[in-house]
Amino acid sequence: MLPRRFDILLFDAFSNHCLANTVEPLRAANTLANGALYEWRFCTLDGGAVHSSSGLQVAPHMALAEGRGDMLILMPSYAVRQIEPRPLARRLHQVAPRYAALAGFDTGSWLLA
Incomplete structure (x- = not known):
């Protein structure tokens, strides 16, 4: 079975x-399964670095275009609210x-709506 990619x-x-x-529940599931059930990658609109609210x-x-x-x-x-x-x-x-699916976490659901 191939890992699910997020x-x-x-x-x-x-x-x-x-x-x-x-990310941590996905990592924990991989650890408990002793294998790769899940993979995740970070992307941005332009491929450039971003900063969290804490820096x-x-x-x-x-x-995103490569995803x-x-x-x-x-x-x-x-x-x-600053996102066009x-x-x-x-x-x-x-x-x-x-x-296969799009999801909005945190305020992402507002953007999808």
Whole structure:
């Protein structure tokens, strides 16, 4: 069985807490299974680094345009109101066919709505 792949789309001011609550259960499941049940990658709209609300810098694995997997998880958090929804919607429509599901964690559900 192939591992399930989750791409996590991070935006500036994302919450470290939400990111850890997403990734750590996947990591723990892999540890308990003694194998790779899940894989995850971080992406951003342009492939550039982002900073969490507490200043932690994350260098993504890729830009959103390169993504593909079982699920794309949007994780904008605190700066969600600074994100222009229409350009983001166009980008999501472009990549959505490459994912089995889209999910919004934290304030990501607002963006998907």
